Amino acid sequence: MCVPTNAQEADTPTDTPTEAATPTTGYFDDAGNWVPPARDAAPDTDNCPQATWPPEPVSTSERAASTPDALPVTYDGPCGVSAAEGYEVPDDVLASAWLVADLDSGDVVAMKDPHGRYRPASIIKVLLALTVIDELPLDQKVAVSAESAGQEGSAAGIGEGGDYTVEDLLYGLLLSSGNDCAHALAQALGGDEMTLLKINEMAKTLGMTDTRATSYSGLDSAGMSTSAWDMGLAYRAAFDNPTFADMVDTESYEFPGFGDLPSFELWNDNKLYLNDPDGIGGKTGYTDDANHTFVGAVNHEGRRLVAVVLDTTINNDHRAWEQAQMLLHEAYGVSGSVAKLAPANTDEPETTTAAPSPAAGDDAGQEAGTAWNRWWSYAIVAGVLALAVLVTVLSLASTKKRRQRR
Incomplete structure (x- = not known):
């Protein structure tokens, strides 16, 4: 059977394994899509199995290129679950790593393997979006090539020669995770290599020490790495950006057509946003090697919370967005924190347990x-x-x- 190099959200498998499919090892379904191993519980990360490198890939996406050295490890703390008093982790959360934090204060309510290295899939597109918003006027026209329109994986549906602005392509990037829009925007930033340099510099500026982007769309490639903590930093910055926040808080957008194709409604693919009355946006992600990733945010009674989920499956009928929703809802009413979501190079301490100190009340x-x-x-x-x-x-x-x- 031919092993696919990777698959983005448009090709996300939705069926759960059957007993005959050897679910403990994962398998390829009849369409050639990789179905991850079934999980009855979240993987045990107490011993920091991904402290330096993401899990072994299951596709061929990283075999052709030489793999760069692992990023330096700067974190020295617990890799299991850390949670504020009163927070109970839902049993149906199957992610290897996750984080729940207050977007405004930076207080981390709960986390699991926060600095474990995993592949981000399309949630890494946040770095491309922030870079574009910083550097390009929203009304700037962007020429679309056949190469951009023909990108593999999820697509918004742009066409060669179509009339698009930066704003149009950003909506296509964020609402439908369009790899076609990502490629077109990258060319407007100076090309693929220049864009990779810029988004990695953005990650460095945000203090993301576990992150290296080797593709700006999230497609798997050698050396790709991030962590729940780093994605928390990125999306905290993103939700503080009015342009980004407004875009992801959009149900649908009238997207330009091309040639004889008229304009059409481009819908937000974030199910938490569409199904939770408090939802304010986020980003979906999937590749064969990353499994399901997800970022979702809510504004609950004036408190903005974000959940990051990495390397999860959809067993037990709970998709990635539902697992994020459970993590968020459990944080309602919990006022304590276990860490402060801030870059390591700032004066704010990363975690409350990073350095020994007398216990409260001692x-x-x-x-x-x-x-x-x-x-x-x-x-x-x-x-x-x-x-x-x-x-x-x-x-x-x-x-x-x-x-x-x-």
Whole structure:
């Protein structure tokens, strides 16, 4: 059987494995689509199995190219589930890694394997969208080539020679995850290589230390890597961008036609947005190697929350967006946090457990720490004074010797 190189959202398998399909190892269905192994529970990540590299690929997408070295590991913390008091992880969440955070405060309510490296699929398109919004006017015309229109995977439906603006193509990129729109926008940014440089620089600027984009559309390629934490950083920045936030908070958009094809309604493919009354947008993702990925956000009673889901399956009839929805709803009413969603290079601490500190309410520990700091400060001052005295004595002695020689 021919093994497909990759598949994007348009080719996402929807059937669950049968007993005869050896579901513990995954399989290719009659259409040649990869169906991931069945899961009864989320994978155990307590021992940080993906600390340096994503799981082994199941397709041929990464075999032709040389694989770059793994990104440096900057995280030294727990890889299992961390959750604020009162938060209970839903049993039907099957993702290897996930995160739930407050978009405004950055408080992380709960997370699992936050810095584990996984493939992002199309949720990485957020970096392309932010770069385009920063650099290109929305009303700028973009020429569409046959190469752009013929991109593999999910597509908005652009055509060679069509009349499109940057705004049109961004809607196609975000609402229907159009790889065709991604390619056209990349050419407007200076071409494929230049676009990859720019979106990786964007990731670096946002503090995304687990992320390397080797394709701007999310299609699998050698070296592709991200984490739930990094996607949280990216989408926190994205939802603070009014243009991005307005676009993903759109049910449908009148998309231009081309040639004899008239304009048509382009619908948002984010089911959480369409089915949850509090939904404010996000992004879908799927490839054979990444499995299902998803980002969804809600505004619940004035509190904006985002959920990132990486490497999940659709077993038990719960699709990726439903798993994200369960994670979000569980956060309603939970006020605590386990971390602060901020880049490692800022003054904000990444996690509340990253450095040892006295426990809340531990007066003895706090007094001991204060006493130690006070003693250490005194010791430093005393040392400086002693050094000054020594320098003065040596200087006087030297002066006396010079006078005696005269």
